[in-house]
Amino acid sequence: MSCHNKVAIIFTGGTISMKIDPRIHAAIPALSSEEIMAMVTNIEKFAEIEIINFANLPSPHIAPEMMIDLAILVKETVKREDITGVVVTHGTDTLEETAYLLDLTVDSEKPIAVVGAMRNSSELGYDGSSNLSAAICTVISKNARNKGVLVVMNNEVNAASEVTKTNTLSLDTFKSPEFGPLGIVDNDEVIFYREIISKKHIETEKIETKVALIKCGPGMDSDIFDFYIDKNYKGIVIESLGRGNIPPTMVPGVKKSINKGIPVVMVSRCPTGRVLDTYGYEGGGKHLRDLGVIFGKNLPGQKARIKLMLILSVTNDLNRIKDLFEN
Ligand code: ASP
Numbered sequence: 001m002s003c004h005n006k007v008a009i010i011f012t013g014g015t016i017s018m019k020i021d022p023r024i025h026a027a028i029p030a031l032s033s034e035e036i037m038a039m040v041t042n043i044e045k046f047a048e049i050e051i052i053n054f055a056n057l058p059s060p061h062i063a064p065e066m067m068i069d070l071a072i073l074v075k076e077t078v079k080r081e082d083i084t085g086v087v088v089t090h091g092t093d094t095l096e097e098t099a100y101l102l103d104l105t106v107d108s109e110k111p112i113a114v115v116g117a118m119r120n121s122s123e124l125g126y127d128g129s130s131n132l133s134a135a136i137c138t139v140i141s142k143n144a145r146n147k148g149v150l151v152v153m154n155n156e157v158n159a160a161s162e163v164t165k166t167n168t169l170s171l172d173t174f175k176s177p178e179f180g181p182l183g184i185v186d187n188d189e190v191i192f193y194r195e196i197i198s199k200k201h202i203e204t205e206k207i208e209t210k211v212a213l214i215k216c217g218p219g220m221d222s223d224i225f226d227f228y229i230d231k232n233y234k235g236i237v238i239e240s241l242g243r244g245n246i247p248p249t250m251v252p253g254v255k256k257s258i259n260k261g262i263p264v265v266m267v268s269r270c271p272t273g274r275v276l277d278t279y280g281y282e283g284g285g286k287h288l289r290d291l292g293v294i295f296g297k298n299l300p301g302q303k304a305r306i307k308l309m310l311i312l313s314v315t316n317d318l319n320r321i322k323d324l325f326e327n
Contacts, residue, residue, distance in 0.1 A: 005047040005084040005140040008077045009033070009132070012070065012098075013057040014091025016117035016128040027120040029056045036089075039121070039129040040136075046188065047084065047140050052077065059091025059098075059116075064207045064309055067098050071105045072205055078108045085111040085139025087132070092116040092165055092173065095151065099160035100303050103149035104202045104310055111144035113152045114160065118171050127154070127171050134185040141190045147182065148199050157183045159196045164271075164300055177272045178298055200324070208312035211235040213305045215269055216246050225253025229260055234316075235308045238266045238293075239301035244275030244285035251283050251291075258292045263312075263321050267296040267304045274298040294322045 011017065011033040018027040033051045043049060054070055055062070070088070078086050090098050099114040106112060115135040117128035135152040138144050149160035153174040162176035175181075183192035210233045214224055218241075228236060236257055240246050244266055246254070257264050266288060268275050274297045277285035289295070296304040304325075311321050 018120040020122035059094040103160035111139035206313040215239040221249040222253030239269040
């Protein structure tokens with residue numbers, strides 16, 4: 001059947017490309033993109049598919065430099081006149097980081113969806129083919145235009161800027177705990193319930209990889225900051241306690257980092273809610289704001305890290321960094 005939609009699918013690997021290796025009884029990347037597409041039956045009724053092979057890696061092997069290379073490829077592909085939309089397959093472990101990086105760096109009206117699978121093709125109930133068909137149906141929809149990068153899993157559509165992996169096993173793992181899904185895929189059609197909350201763009205094709213992520217716990221001290229300063233790190237993200245507070249024993253490390261010109265961005269280890277300068281005690285949000293800590297709103301630490309990595313590739317100016325996180 002002829003159709004006017006052409007969708008480019010960029011394959012990067014992940015469980016969607018895996019099967020169980022009988023020698024080690026564990027899942028490894030093994031399927032070719034053609035083998036995966038052969039399981040997405042009847043898709044030619046919806047779109048002509050162009051396969052682009054980027055990698056076949058588990059997503060813990062995908063480093064930020066590769067995410068940037070992928071972003072450059074997505075930019076080039078989505079610009080093409082013959083392409084209606086782009087789908088990227090990805091392992092679910094770091095899918096939210098890649099999707100968010102694409103969302104921040106690729107400026108296009110055309111729909112872009114990132115998709116994966118929770119069950120590999122040797123398991124009963126492989127979800128790769130249904131997730132892929134839902135992602136393809138999403139990117140051919142006019143309603144999916146101007147929504148930033150989307151994550152399509154388990155028939156739910158979430159914004160890359162809002163979504164996170166919430167469960168290690170469930171097919172229903174990708175959630176936007178703060179705002180809820182953007183929409184659903186029902187009967188091969190995407191239905192949106194709401195608009196995206198915010199869309200930011202960072203114009204860059206580079207990334208600063210030396211950005212640390214520190215999760216706070218009671219009684220933690222400042223040693224780890226000394227390590228990152230010695231190792232010449234360029235930025236630090238702290239996943240703070242609650243509303244945006246840290247143990248007083250971590251304050252010297254924060255001060256020392258800022259004095260060395262290393263921006264410190266704070267988010268919360270709570271799954272929802274933003275950080276704010278509510279508390280005035282030592283290590284409280286007000287104290288940290290006065291020291292020059294930048295507040296990362298309600299981003300999870302792993303996404304704040306990606307954002308800081310991208311920003312640091314274009315500027316070291318603390319006011320600009322602050323502006324990009326806080327406004
Ligand atoms: N460990 C796998 C990966 O991220 C998980 C998955 O794809 O679901 O590559």
